[in-house]
Amino acid sequence: MKNRPFEGLNVLDFTWAGVGPLTVNYLGFYGATVIKLESQKRPDVMRTLAPFKDGIPNVERSYHFAYVQMGKRYSITLNLNHPKGIELAKRLISWADVVVESFATGAMEKVGLDYDHVKKIKPDIIMLRTCMHGHTGPLAKQHGHGFVLTGLSGLDGLTGWPDRPPAGLYGPFTDHVAPLFNAISLLAALDYRRRTGKGLYIDQSQHETVLHWVAPLILNWVVNHQEFHANGNRHAYAAPHGVYRCQGDDRWCAIAVLTDPEWTAFCNVIENPALAKDPKFAILLNRKRNEDELDKIVEEWTIKHTPEEVMGLMQSAGIAAGVAANGKDQAEDPQLKHYHFFNELEHPETGNLSFYHGPLFRLSKLPFELGRPPLLGENNDYVYTKLLGIPDEEFVQLMEEGVFD
Secondary structure: OOOOOOOEEEEEEOOOHHHHHHHHHHHHHOOOOOEEOOOOOOHHHHHHHOHHHHHHHOOEHHHHHHHHHOOOEEEOOOOOOOOOHHHHHHHHHOOOOOEEEEEOOOHHOOOOHHHHHHHHOOOOOEEEEOOOOOOOOOOOOOOOOOOHHHHOOHHHHHHOOOOOOOOOOOOOOHHHHHHHHHHHHHHHHHHHHHHHHOEEEEEEHHHHHHHHHHHHHHHHHHHHHOOOOOOOEEOEEOOOEEEEEEOOOOOOOEEEOOOHHHHHHHHHOOHHHHHHHHOOOOHHHHHHOOOOOOOOHHHHOOOOOHHHHHHHHHHHHHOHHHHHOOOOHHOOOHHHOOOOEEEEEEEOOOOEEEEEEOOOOOOOOOOOOOOOOOOOOHHHHHHHHOOOOOOOHHHHHHOOOOOOO
16 A cells, blocks of 8 residues: 555564554554564563463464554564674664654663663654653652553542442553554654654653543542542432343443433333332432432333343433443444454464454545564564565574574
């Protein structure tokens, strides 16, 4: 594909897990040449996470790894504990326009590949470093991942019920927030270099990016010294408001009634119009006071219908409702199919799968390009001998010395 915005841009990707690869994807989708650097002894941690194709654990069969590696990229292995590995890394930096890394603070400094050293190799380099707290400050050396950050950012404490410990979020939610800020900062840095000819260092704290999601709660504490307390599926300004059991095995539907007219419409949908005028439920204040009883009434109706029926009836009456979708629902979702969210690619280990996804937006005049997840080190020969120009004899010698382990 030609005329994509990042055509000709070279990216050296030291990242692993979620944030870094999801960041680099946006460049790879639209034309950048991305080289992903791993180690045979320490491959990307996502390669080790289930589910695996056919339940067979293998670094090439992880769906977790596949999910975050959709931007087209080459995969190489390099031993950064070997002096010759460091020299090769420096040659790769000379080739690159952008370097992205997501190691803990101090890791790149230890091997002499932090920004102060990298810019001496290539003065106009753009370097993005993303980690839990950023690379300066009292917590800079405290490393972790998205599961830790959901707790540190307060998100885990918001999720649960008032009479139980925090339930926490499903998965490392912050891994899907930080890449958006990273992608924008890289675009700004590329524009800055285009205008000035100068490189740029981007130090990103993933903790800071996710605090935007809890800003109102922080503000409420600063202004009023009031803390938020988890309240299950309930909402201060809506009733009924929750996820209600429906017909079927573990099937549920979310319903939210915010206004009195919606309450009247809701009662008509469940074929109990008299309930709308019951003094215990006629206004929001009373519905909140009698919410336990109200939820029982709602579920006595929803349990007789499938979640799809509940959603359709409610939405037709102007009431917010949605199926609590499971994996099967998502895989078969007609809207996702309409937008071709899931794409089919051939993979040498996992076969032909309709699982891979592109960017979370569509550009009308610029198609994106997907790339299947690379095999560990599958492009060593091409990158080292063709892109860097290492003679075949030297390449074999370096391999025998363990430089590519």
